[in-house]
Amino acid sequence: MTTRIDATGTRIGMWIFLYSEIILFGGLFVLYAVYFYEYPELFAKGGKELNRIIGSLNTVVLLVSSFTVASSITAIQRGKKGQAMGFLAFSIFCGLVFVVNKYFEWGAKIHHDIYPNSATLQDGEPGLNIFFGLYYVITGLHGLHVIIGMVLLTVSLILVLRGRITASRYALLENSGLYWHLVDLIWIFVFPLFYLVL
Amino acid sequence: MESIEEHRHIMGYGQLAVILALLLALTGVTVAVSYIHLGFFNVPLALTIASLKAALVLLFFMHLRFEGPVIRYSFITTVLFLAIMIGFTFWDVAFR
Numbered sequence: 001m002t003t004r005i006d007a008t009g010t011r012i013g014m015w016i017f018l019y020s021e022i023i024l025f026g027g028l029f030v031l032y033a034v035y036f037y038e039y040p041e042l043f044a045k046g047g048k049e050l051n052r053i054i055g056s057l058n059t060v061v062l063l064v065s066s067f068t069v070a071s072s073i074t075a076i077q078r079g080k081k082g083q084a085m086g087f088l089a090f091s092i093f094c095g096l097v098f099v100v101n102k103y104f105e106w107g108a109k110i111h112h113d114i115y116p117n118s119a120t121l122q123d124g125e126p127g128l129n130i131f132f133g134l135y136y137v138i139t140g141l142h143g144l145h146v147i148i149g150m151v152l153l154t155v156s157l158i159l160v161l162r163g164r165i166t167a168s169r170y171a172l173l174e175n176s177g178l179y180w181h182l183v184d185l186i187w188i189f190v191f192p193l194f195y196l197v198l
Numbered sequence: 199m200e201s202i203e204e205h206r207h208i209m210g211y212g213q214l215a216v217i218l219a220l221l222l223a224l225t226g227v228t229v230a231v232s233y234i235h236l237g238f239f240n241v242p243l244a245l246t247i248a249s250l251k252a253a254l255v256l257l258f259f260m261h262l263r264f265e266g267p268v269i270r271y272s273f274i275t276t277v278l279f280l281a282i283m284i285g286f287t288f289w290d291v292a293f294r
Binding site: 060078 | 206208209210211214215217218221222225228229232238240241244245247248251252255256258259260265266268269272273276279280283284287288291292
């Protein structure tokens with residue numbers, strides 16, 4: 001019996017899902033653009049409160065993990081199972097580093113009484129309140145995507161180990177990779193908008 | 199089990215590493231530029247660099263460069279839609 005696998009069709013399905021993700025984050029970026037126009041000075045002030053070092057570090061971590069995910073696909077295409085697993089394990093580790101950094105970053109902000117509905121933001125300037133509201137919603141939703149991406153990469157890693165993802169059939173790994181790259185893409189825009197404004 | 203997978207382009211590790219190096223370099227540029235005060239001009243500059251980085255990720259890490267017309271054109275359509283969504287909303291607010 002031969003089973004026909006339409007890898008291109010599988011990929012098209014994944015891309016269509018990614019388009020919906022792009023529009024989802026696009027909507028949030030519209031909100032950012034409109035309120036940035038309204039309160040440019042306060043957004044700049046809010047941006048200076050964020051830690052640029054952690055932001056840059058997280059950018060590097062995500063870019064490197066995107067590279068290793070792309071490399072794991074090259075490895076599986078060449079039939080190098082061990083290499084593919086190594087690259088995937090490293091990518092998942094990068095995701096973990098990102099999430100831990102985010103935990104400390106949010107923790108520090110919450111410690112300084114900057115979180116949704118906190119007294120400092122409630123009684124302070126409305127622009128700052130909106131800036132940090134958007135910061136928590138966008139980085140929170142992005143962080144959720146990082147966690148989902150890590151789960152997908154872990155599933156791919158297990159299936160590579162079990163020999164279910166091979167050089168002739170690797171659509172799941174490829175689609176998990178696409179998801180991971182999308183998470184990276186969104187961060188590429190989040191980073192300058194929140195951490196580097198003016 | 200037989201796959202009817204078409205001939206797929208394989209990106210070498212070296213090629214991928216070059217893309218990563220470019221991405222890291224552009225990250226360095228965007229951080230450096232943010233310390234130079236250009237007023238409002240900082241924003242379009244940061245977004246241009248971000249778009250360049252996004253293009254590199256899409257074209258090479260996500261293999262968009264080697265995809266067929268369906269994925270290629272549907273992606274371009276999504277970007278156009280996003281541009282309309284952001285652009286028109288923003289003009290409405292800016293010239294209200």
